[in-house]
Amino acid sequence: MQEALAILKKYWKHDAFRSPQDEIIHSVLDGKDTFGLMPTGGGKSICFQVPALMKNGICLVISPLVALMKDQVQRLHELGIKAIALTGGIQSDEMINLLDNCEFGNYKFLYLSPERLQSDWILERIKNLPINLIAIDEAHCVSQWGHDFRPAYLKIAQLKIHFPKIPFLALTASATKTVLDDIILQLKLDEPVLFQKSFARKNIAYMVFEVEDKLYRMEQILKKNPQPSIIYVRNRKSCSDTASQLQSLGFKATFYHGGLSAKEKEKNMSLWMNEEAQIMVATNAFGMGIDKANVKTVIHVHLPESMESYYQEAGRAGRNEAKAFGIILTSPSDKVQAESQFINVLPDKKFLTQVYIKLCTYFRIAYGEGIDEQFSFNLNHFCQKYQFPTVKTFNAIQFLDRQGVLSLSQEYSEKITIQFIIESKEVIRYISLNTNEEPVILALLRTYPGIYESQTAINLSLIAKKSNADEAQIHTILDKLQERNIIDYHKKGNDATIIFNEIREDELTINRVSKYLEKQNKQKVTQFESVLHYINEKKVCKSKLILDYFGEKTETDCGICSYCVSNKKKSNDTTLIPKKILELLKTQELNSREIQFLTKNSEDDVIFALQNLLEHNKIAIQPNNKFTLKI
Incomplete structure (x- = not known):
């Protein structure tokens, strides 16, 4: 070796x-x-x-x-x-x-x-x-x-x-x-x-916290651990919103999702990789192939769809073997929201067929045609046109992508079309007077022979390669040619690109792949139930639960997860906090955050004590979320 x-x-x-x-x-x-x-x-x-x-x-x-x-x-x-x-x-x-x-x-x-x-x-x-x-x-x-x-x-x-x-x-x-x-x-x-290799990550403390205010808890965690962090959220809007909220609290945060342009992704990634931004707020589009060893904290603000995805995403923390944290923040409404996001939007065979046929109609693909054809695609426009629910439609298209019926590229792209609108001899004359632009113009003419006859879509990276120029230089030259009325030049941003890998056969196509759809849907329900079990199980070490899911048995608790830590605290002090709370509530009604501030205990300890007092009928909670002594 x-x-x-x-x-x-x-x-x-x-x-x-x-x-x-x-x-x-x-x-x-x-x-x-x-x-x-x-x-x-x-x-x-x-x-x-x-x-x-x-x-x-x-x-x-x-x-x-x-x-x-x-x-x-x-x-x-x-x-x-x-x-x-x-x-x-x-x-x-x-x-x-x-x-x-x-x-x-x-x-x-x-x-x-x-x-x-x-x-x-x-x-x-x-x-x-x-x-x-x-x-x-x-x-x-x-x-x-x-x-x-x-x-x-x-x-x-x-x-x-x-x-x-x-x-x-x-x-x-x-x-x-x-x-x-x-x-x-x-x-x-x-x-x-x-x-x-064992699935055990002994340096990662897996934590599940039930919280009323997720932003407040994030602020606490990130101040305590100012090293590089990733926060996973459900959708693109949550990315920018959460990053803005953290920035307003004084954190250096950026964000990443599939709808950003390649330049925006690269810029935001660079900020985080170079530690000019502490926090990357991201959808699950972020992470594959990311190699940053010193990530201290990974926080899931919303429930993950499966234990596999959670394990992979949380596992981006602590690759330098230093202690790190994989945290899920939950609240009572999360289960309903997650079901709405993961389960209620699973397409059935009928809906899948409708989406496929309408896609073909949308792109004017005739029956028996369409193989290898490529189109720019805006999901929102498509859904508005046919009155389809957006997330369910996306899941249907993604399923067709995974079956190989079509290929969906979710990378933000810019489609460029060009047509030369002056005679070829005039183009040659222009080249002779502007020799620095010659490699780009010749690459265009040689690669796309029909560029004089009609608007022609060009591959910018291919032209850059053939002309030995970078894409920014090509954009500058095209802008100049447009200004001088040499070309008709159009740029159009797209959310995605779709390539049809097979000819259109409507029900024949869907019948072939629908057998996998039912299995997939059942599998997704099972996987989501495993996440709920992980979240709700309060009497087992979180690391043990993860290992058990992947078929690995261990008798030893990890000692650092939320279950293990709370167990230690419960055994160390089971009476002082409830007594403090009861003393405080004798004089005024208080919410959990006010109680935490006044007792100077952790949020988890205070919530645990409050739950105990509620169970033993010592206190009651008012409609304004304030606690009072039970009369």
């Missing part, structure tokens, strides 16, 4: 592997099918990147996360390692060029989504590549019992036919025993060597 250590040190500047990275790498180098079940933050990518660099050929990495693929490819480029990602929106001719580069350009990594394997010609090209390892990231997506099933993952097993001697490496951060067994079956792994 000396060569592996040398590669680790050369590219990643680490002197040693974390267990079980070295064991997984050794198994892969021995040519064995391997399964790595490593909780979030465990360094899964190292497990395929290091052995791939040690062997001749190229590593095929299958991942469902476009943002994560792009992030890893960029990081590899920064390390001087050649890598390519075949993401959605790439035209066929450009994809051919990229695959040519893989075959003849000494590339080491090819990232692609499982849906790409459904294209026969892409599979044919991959069969001709010198594949040295096939890595399946987020492998739980192959299981119908997982929390993010994608049927396209079932196609991965056919690679076994074409690469019978090439090892498969399946990786996931969260899988129950049922899901793990199903992954091995569906991927046809041959006697895989299983490396399973």
